[in-house]
Amino acid sequence: MDLAVETVGLTKRYSQLTAVKGLNLEVRRNSVHGFLGPNGAGKTTTIKILVGLLRADEGVVRVLGREVRWDAPETRLKVGYMPELPRFPRHLKGRELLDIYGRMYGMSEQQRREEIPRLLEVVGLKGREGDLIGKYSKGMQQRLGIAQALLGDPELVILDEPSLGLDPVSMVEVRNLMKGMAKEGRTVFLSSHLLFEVEQVCSHVTVIHRGVALASDTLQNIRGMLMGGGVVEVELAEPCEAAAESLRSLPFVSRVEQSGRILTVELKTRDDVRAHISRAITGSGGVIVAMGWKGRTLEDVFLQLVSKPVEGGA
Ligand SMILES: Nc1ncnc2c1ncn2[C@@H]1O[C@H](COP(=O)(O)OP(=O)(O)O)[C@@H](O)[C@H]1O
Ligand SMILES: [Mg+2]
Structure with a gap:
């Protein structure tokens, strides 16, 4: 090269x-x-x-x-x-x-x-x-x-x-x-x-x-690598730790972040899996008031990349 x-x-x-x-x-x-x-x-x-x-x-x-x-x-x-x-x-x-x-x-x-x-x-x-x-x-x-x-x-x-x-x-x-x-x-x-x-x-x-x-x-591969899946944002009626836990056990979920009543669910897929998410939350006693599909910007992805522990180095 x-x-x-x-x-x-x-x-x-x-x-x-x-x-x-x-x-x-x-x-x-x-x-x-x-x-x-x-x-x-x-x-x-x-x-x-x-x-x-x-x-x-x-x-x-x-x-x-x-x-x-x-x-x-x-x-x-x-x-x-x-x-x-x-x-x-x-x-x-x-x-x-x-x-x-x-x-x-x-x-x-x-x-x-x-x-x-x-x-x-x-x-x-x-x-x-x-x-x-x-x-x-x-x-x-x-x-x-x-x-x-x-x-x-x-x-x-x-x-x-x-x-x-x-x-x-x-x-x-x-x-x-x-x-x-x-x-x-x-x-x-x-x-x-x-x-x-x-x-x-x-x-x-x-x-x-x-x-x-x-x-x-x-650029294409970096983008592909980083922008792997979608993100779903769920608003609950009240905070529910069990709901977050049950989502974490789903095979297509890579990460769940809980901030008060809001759950941010990062996916490994781009498929629309909102029905599965809804079922998991409801099954664990959570009450959904709103759910939305959030695009992921390169900025999110970048933050995610830099927040990963870096091994090796030299
Ligand atoms: N002349 C210098 N003396 C001491 N530390 C420096 C000097 N220049 C840069 N640094 C430090 O080295 C690191 C890298 O800086 P720099 O190369 O300027 O980063 P960037 O351009 O990505 O912002 C930073 O922590 C910065 O504070
Ligand atoms: Mg500089």
């Missing part, structure tokens, strides 16, 4: 805290790969190691087929990177900033003259390139960050929380930009704590929590 990013047993410690624990990551070329996890999961730490800003304590890291070392400018030139919440000097104009970065990437004057206006157009900043960055909105700064990450025609684009702090309209724009990058044949690796963002742009997803990868697969 042709991999744009590969880590084996990647581990990073900040004194006592192990932020990344034995992470195995595989990002295929030409995929849009989401790195999904809550705050503090270890996403930024991993990304900084990939782009050579931090050094791993253990493990192997390969980017575009080469082992990442402290001094690997030839690989870094093929990697575009947007840091989390990029902050640029407010006294520069958008165009000037891209010019400075372009020089750092070793682009000739001719290349910069051709590419910078094109990128400004791509990210929707055409016409605003002469304005001071200090006058840009958050969304515009983020889009400037994306333009910066696309300088020099990178094969791999790494975006750390590309839609953090954006309003919904800008988020849609940023998502479309990422889709555009993939169409141009680039590999996109983006971190996010937002399921719906990942769901809308990624072909592959790695879920990380407390430095450990919980799952890594195609």
Whole structure:
């Protein structure tokens, strides 16, 4: 398999805290790969190691087929990177900033003259390139960050929380930009704590929590794995522990949660088993006042995944 990013047993410690624990990551070329996890999961730490800003304590890291070392400018030139919440000097104009970065990437004057206006157009900043960055909105700064990450025609684009702090309209724009990058044949690796963002742009997803990868697969499989069954919510006339117990013994029930008069029943199936549930509750003395089929969002599923005990790690 042709991999744009590969880590084996990647581990990073900040004194006592192990932020990344034995992470195995595989990002295929030409995929849009989401790195999904809550705050503090270890996403930024991993990304900084990939782009050579931090050094791993253990493990192997390969980017575009080469082992990442402290001094690997030839690989870094093929990697575009947007840091989390990029902050640029407010006294520069958008165009000037891209010019400075372009020089750092070793682009000739001719290349910069051709590419910078094109990128400004791509990210929707055409016409605003002469304005001071200090006058840009958050969304515009983020889009400037994306333009910066696309300088020099990178094969791999790494975006750390590309839609953090954006309003919904800008988020849609940023998502479309990422889709555009993939169409141009680039590999996109983006971190996010937002399921719906990942769901809308990624072909592959790695879920990380407390430095450990919980799952890594195609979006479809991750979704399938996580969204296995339906959820039924039952309202009882009064709390009834026996009803919850009898539901737990049903073969198609994976979990029952009781909160006062409300029972949330997670199923292993998508079949409509409400009649069975009703019978089990009534049989154990419970009185049903309402019952409803609740869809399961990826968010529920994610919470369920991260609340599972994690074995192993390193
Ligand atoms: N420079 C640092 N020094 C000490 N701890 C850090 C440092 N950077 C991050 N951490 C800690 O490492 C963990 C992972 O952080 P981070 O990689 O930023 O996660 P994420 O990007 O997923 O939110 C967190 O517990 C965070 O507090
Ligand atoms: Mg982060």
